[in-house]
Amino acid sequence: MENRKVRKHKRKRYAILLTLVAAALAFSQGCGSREQTTEASGTGVPKVLNYGYIGTSTLNVPAGAEGWGFHKGIIQEELKKHGIDTINLTAFPNGPDLSESLISGRLDFGSFGDTPAILSRSTGAKTKVITQGSTDSIGYLVARKGGPASLDELKGVTVATQKGSFHHRYLIGLLKKKGLTEDVKVIHLLRVDAEAALARGEIDAMTNTGVFTLKQIDEGYTLLDDATKHPELYGTGLTVVSEAYLAKYPDFPKAWNAARSKALEDLKQHPEEYYKFLAEVQNTKIEYVKKVSPIELIKEVPFTEEGLQLLEGTKAFLVEEKLAETDFPLEDWLIKP
Numbered sequence: 001m002e003n004r005k006v007r008k009h010k011r012k013r014y015a016i017l018l019t020l021v022a023a024a025l026a027f028s029q030g031c032g033s034r035e036q037t038t039e040a041s042g043t044g045v046p047k048v049l050n051y052g053y054i055g056t057s058t059l060n061v062p063a064g065a066e067g068w069g070f071h072k073g074i075i076q077e078e079l080k081k082h083g084i085d086t087i088n089l090t091a092f093p094n095g096p097d098l099s100e101s102l103i104s105g106r107l108d109f110g111s112f113g114d115t116p117a118i119l120s121r122s123t124g125a126k127t128k129v130i131t132q133g134s135t136d137s138i139g140y141l142v143a144r145k146g147g148p149a150s151l152d153e154l155k156g157v158t159v160a161t162q163k164g165s166f167h168h169r170y171l172i173g174l175l176k177k178k179g180l181t182e183d184v185k186v187i188h189l190l191r192v193d194a195e196a197a198l199a200r201g202e203i204d205a206m207t208n209t210g211v212f213t214l215k216q217i218d219e220g221y222t223l224l225d226d227a228t229k230h231p232e233l234y235g236t237g238l239t240v241v242s243e244a245y246l247a248k249y250p251d252f253p254k255a256w257n258a259a260r261s262k263a264l265e266d267l268k269q270h271p272e273e274y275y276k277f278l279a280e281v282q283n284t285k286i287e288y289v290k291k292v293s294p295i296e297l298i299k300e301v302p303f304t305e306e307g308l309q310l311l312e313g314t315k316a317f318l319v320e321e322k323l324a325e326t327d328f329p330l331e332d333w334l335i336k337p
Helices: 002-037 064-072 074-080 095-104 114-122 166-177 191-200 210-218 243-248 252-270 270-280 286-293 303-319
Strands: 048-054 086-092 107-112 127-137 140-143 158-161 187-190 207-210 223-226 235-242
Touching: 048 095, 064 074, 064 127, 064 252, 064 270, 074 086, 074 252, 086 095, 095 107, 095 114, 095 235, 107 114, 107 127, 107 140, 114 127, 114 235, 114 303, 127 243, 127 252, 140 210, 158 166, 158 191, 166 187, 166 207, 166 235, 166 303, 187 243, 191 207, 191 210, 207 210, 210 223, 210 286, 235 243, 235 252, 235 303, 243 252, 252 270, 270 286
Parallel strands: 048 086, 048 107, 158 187, 158 207
Antiparallel strands: 107 235, 127 235, 140 207, 140 223
16 A cells, blocks of 8 residues: 555656646747747847937938938838848937937937937947938027027027037037026927927027928027037937947947948939928928938938047037036947948
């Protein structure tokens, strides 16, 4: 009787062991399946790519060659050749917000202004610049109706800008040049909020960008200044990738710039269609985008000498004004072809 009990107990333990082994195998296979959804087979390249950009368009794409490439499916098609199956695009109202998502790991890379990218890098953010797609981001200073009519009338007024953005860098640089740094109250408002506050007379002036400024001028607002009068205050547009993503896919800069180049080549063959697309992206008139965003301003190569000089100047200014926490070598931040 005792031997039968022992054998029965052993069989029970053996059955439990088989169950545990089977469960472990099932779990292992499940993990393998999940890994295959995130990495392309045999390459190690993540199959899902998360991209951030600045904008609020219902088309859910940015402007420029990047936006055209996504809109036409050119970039998706090119990156698919490298094992990237899905690209998630996320819009942000401004650069600082995008930068925060990049640092937190929600994004793998993004395209935004140089000022927030530099400020983020100065705090130790693990990022690299792989493209400087534009070097002609112009800041504008617009006054309320019946408000200041010239820069000399800015003393004692309140000006709204998007702090941490290239708008902010333009405004601070302008006020410093005019000796008005201590005389103007600068507050932070996003563009839509600032436009509403300006219309209500709650602020005296605001910074803005091209197409939105043209609309304001048509509505009777006063243009006080713009960066074309101070080329050293131009902003530039950067595409920045996290070092964490580069560790998974070191050749991504080459793949991205090749895809972007192909999109730009296609864009140039369809100029009128592109301008119509751009007007939709920015929810404005075609004549506005033709005036402030001509195709010839889009850079064909990842970096230009002129653009790098502007970037160095912006970094030096932000460090000097103590807006950037620390200085850093620009060359260490860039990944050049």
